Amino acid sequence: MAEMTYLEAISDGLRTEMRRDESVFCLGEDIGAFGGAFKVTDGFAEEFGAERVLDTPLAENAIVGAATGAAIEGMRPVCEMQFADFIACGFDQLVNVAAKLHYRQGQSVPLVVRLPSGGGFSGGPFHSQNPEAWFLQAPGLKVVAPATAADAKGLLASAIRDPNPVCFLEHKGLYRHVRGEVPDGEYTVPIGEARVAREGGELTVIAYGSSVPLALAAAEALGEDIEVLDLRTLCPLDTEAILASARKTGKVLIAHEATRACGVGAEVAALIAAEAFEDLDAPIRRLTAPDVPIPFSPPLEAAVLPQLDDMKEACHELLAC
Amino acid sequence: MTLSDASAVMGAAVQLDPALLTREDRAELLRYMTMMRAAEERALSLYKQGKVPGSFYDGRGQEAISVGAAFALSPRDRLCILHRDLGAHFVRGVTPDRYLANYMGRAGGVTGGKDGNLHFGDRSLGCVGMVSMLPDMALVANGMALAMKMRGEDRVALTFFGEGSTANGQWHEAMNFAGVQRLPVVFVLENNRFAYSTPNELEFAADPVERAEGYGLPGVEVDGNDVEAVFAAVHAAVERARGGGGPTLVECQTMRMHGHGAHDDMGYVPPRMLAEWEARDPIGSYAARLVEDLGFAAEEVERIEEEVRAYVAECAERALASPMPEPASALEGVFADRWEPLGDGLAPWSGWAESTDERRAA
Numbered sequence: 001m002a003e004m005t006y007l008e009a010i011s012d013g014l015r016t017e018m019r020r021d022e023s024v025f026c027l028g029e030d031i032g033a034f035g036g037a038f039k040v041t042d043g044f045a046e047e048f049g050a051e052r053v054l055d056t057p058l059a060e061n062a063i064v065g066a067a068t069g070a071a072i073e074g075m076r077p078v079c080e081m082q083f084a085d086f087i088a089c090g091f092d093q094l095v096n097v098a099a100k101l102h103y104r105q106g107q108s109v110p111l112v113v114r115l116p117s118g119g120g121f122s123g124g125p126f127h128s129q130n131p132e133a134w135f136l137q138a139p140g141l142k143v144v145a146p147a148t149a150a151d152a153k154g155l156l157a158s159a160i161r162d163p164n165p166v167c168f169l170e171h172k173g174l175y176r177h178v179r180g181e182v183p184d185g186e187y188t189v190p191i192g193e194a195r196v197a198r199e200g201g202e203l204t205v206i207a208y209g210s211s212v213p214l215a216l217a218a219a220e221a222l223g224e225d226i227e228v229l230d231l232r233t234l235c236p237l238d239t240e241a242i243l244a245s246a247r248k249t250g251k252v253l254i255a256h257e258a259t260r261a262c263g264v265g266a267e268v269a270a271l272i273a274a275e276a277f278e279d280l281d282a283p284i285r286r287l288t289a290p291d292v293p294i295p296f297s298p299p300l301e302a303a304v305l306p307q308l309d310d311m312k313e314a315c316h317e318l319l320a321c
Numbered sequence: 322m323t324l325s326d327a328s329a330v331m332g333a334a335v336q337l338d339p340a341l342l343t344r345e346d347r348a349e350l351l352r353y354m355t356m357m358r359a360a361e362e363r364a365l366s367l368y369k370q371g372k373v374p375g376s377f378y379d380g381r382g383q384e385a386i387s388v389g390a391a392f393a394l395s396p397r398d399r400l401c402i403l404h405r406d407l408g409a410h411f412v413r414g415v416t417p418d419r420y421l422a423n424y425m426g427r428a429g430g431v432t433g434g435k436d437g438n439l440h441f442g443d444r445s446l447g448c449v450g451m452v453s454m455l456p457d458m459a460l461v462a463n464g465m466a467l468a469m470k471m472r473g474e475d476r477v478a479l480t481f482f483g484e485g486s487t488a489n490g491q492w493h494e495a496m497n498f499a500g501v502q503r504l505p506v507v508f509v510l511e512n513n514r515f516a517y518s519t520p521n522e523l524e525f526a527a528d529p530v531e532r533a534e535g536y537g538l539p540g541v542e543v544d545g546n547d548v549e550a551v552f553a554a555v556h557a558a559v560e561r562a563r564g565g566g567g568p569t570l571v572e573c574q575t576m577r578m579h580g581h582g583a584h585d586d587m588g589y590v591p592p593r594m595l596a597e598w599e600a601r602d603p604i605g606s607y608a609a610r611l612v613e614d615l616g617f618a619a620e621e622v623e624r625i626e627e628e629v630r631a632y633v634a635e636c637a638e639r640a641l642a643s644p645m646p647e648p649a650s651a652l653e654g655v656f657a658d659r660w661e662p663l664g665d666g667l668a669p670w671s672g673w674a675e676s677t678d679e680r681r682a683a
Contacts (some may be wrong), residue, residue, distance in 0.1 A: 069464020
């Protein structure tokens with residue numbers, strides 16, 4: 001075990017997998033000599049060579065397309081989107097080619113797309129988005145969104161070893177603000193399993209990514225008997241864990257930084273309403289960004305992204321029901 | 322370039338070393354082109370009989386391109402084949418019954434009903450199926466070539482696309498990436514004069530083959546209705562890629578002799594243009610050349626056509642006997658349990674085995 005940041009854990013997971021399996025390679029913009037916009041691949045080119053830490057032209061479809069072809073041919077490519085927002089420029093290759101190949105012709109496409117996502121630092125409308133719901137409407141993609149350093153390492157390793165295309169959402173706000181104990185060496189966390197981050201009996205906050213530490217902080221600040229369920233994987237959803245926690249507490253708040261309409265919260269709420277309605281003591285609530293682009297100026301951005309006070313208030317209101 | 326003048330679109334002929342093709346190779350080229358024509362004619366009749374759900378697309382007039390190009394490949398090379406390129410599937414080993422069954426949405430089709438028409442690639446034969454968004458597969462071919470290059474393998478990836486694809490941004494991404502990485506990839510461009518109804522002069526201001534140099538790769542123009550010329554150009558490009566020389570763009574000049582799909586009456590095509598290209602039909606002209614210049618008896622050529630048509634008729638019966646897929650299978654196969662490698666395709670060209678041995682000896 002070693003304590004490290006969320007960002008260091010991603011690097012550690014990637015480096016460990018590249019040492020373990022020489023078919024694993026990275027491709028993306030400015031990831032080689034420069035080490036990546038956020039330095040996730042800092043020092044990788046020296047260790048693994050420029051070919052396995054491939055600097056590409058500024059062309060996201062070329063990146064995802066090359067990864068798709070290389071994956072079909074037996075490599076394990078890990079694409080870095082410099083910002084998650086830029087997957088919009090590579091969306092066609094991801095959702096039309098990679099996602100559907102197994103369904104259409106039985107062709108496994110084992111690739112990972114790393115997606116530095118999320119706001120909170122005045123990145124503005126094109127460097128702050130949380131695009132996870134886009135992928136959930138494209139059957140064939142798995143989607144993971146770790147909230148802790150250990151999960152960041154373990155889920156990245158699982159994503160690399162998975163025979164399907166996996167979207168790996170790494171929240172930029174967690175990069176250097178979240179630290180934790182991370183197992184040394186090879187370490188995997190299974191895709192599709194949620195985690196009870198805090199046990200409680202009165203209310204469940206279902207969260208992922210940046211909303212997990214927010215929910216934990218709110219629970220501590222309120223001193224209430226709140227359970228926090230960290231989804232960790234958004235596709236496939238851990239429906240058992242969701243329903244078990246909802247049935248246990250009878251009150252559910254679903255929290256995410258992504259915008260509201262047709263988001264993960266809507267899907268989880270529909271699941272609970274359909275399967276655990278009679279166990280509920282209050283309406284299911286959601287705490288999300290409103291359906292607006294992420295604005296640039298700090299007071300505007302703070303008005304859009306869920307804050308600690310918003311989380312406390314949402315928990316408090318639901319507990320009072 | 323005058324759009325309707327068939328002779329004006331030909332560039333310098335690619336020189337074919339006559340020793341590359343044996344007599345049997347030439348019979349095979351005719352056989353595969355005829356098989357594509359016969360299978361597509363049969364599929365069109367099935368469509369008209371209401372046995373093909375959705376729409377129907379063929380590559381009439383373009384048979385020399387997919388057959389000539391695929392003929393130059395080794396078993397371990399990989400292909401992304403598009404919707405006017407049925408001949409390439411046949412060269413690699415797909416049989417017409419599976420093609421016809423795929424069109425009819427039958428369980429015996431290559432995709433088992435998951436996808437239609439030529440949206441398939443038989444993975445056991447080293448092929449990756451196309452998607453409707455063009456030219457997406459050029460980027461996938463790049464990726465396969467990248468893997469081959471990284472592993473230091475003596476293999477190439479090949480893909481087809483129409484001139485319409487060259488207007489899309491992904492075509493630029495594909496050419497640029499292939500050029501930068503000097504990938505062992507061959508791009509076969511079929512300029513069939515129209516993107517659906519849009520003629521060349523509304524598609525681009527500079528011909529795609531002229532743009533190749535801007536990406537740092539050679540562009541070669543070839544008569545796409547001459548199967549040996551296509552074979553020669555693609556063979557040279559494949560050898561170049563195998564030797565570490567990087568990608569090549571081969572622009573094959575041809576004409577789409579049917580509408581974009583069976584629903585398209587081609588009212589936008591001048592009749593004179595169709596007549597000019599009909600006179601240059603790739604199958605008829607090759608059959609004539611085999612008899613006139615290459616020592617084939619007329620009966621021999623006729624027998625090839627008869628045998629192929631009889632074989633396609635048998636295949637059609639098998640396809641019609643194939644059941645519709647089980648509805649429950651619609652929910653299966655979204656995710657993979659494991660990765661498995663693509664298989665190798667057939668490589669009927671006589672020169673392949675010999676050149677492999679020579680290469681391995683070297």
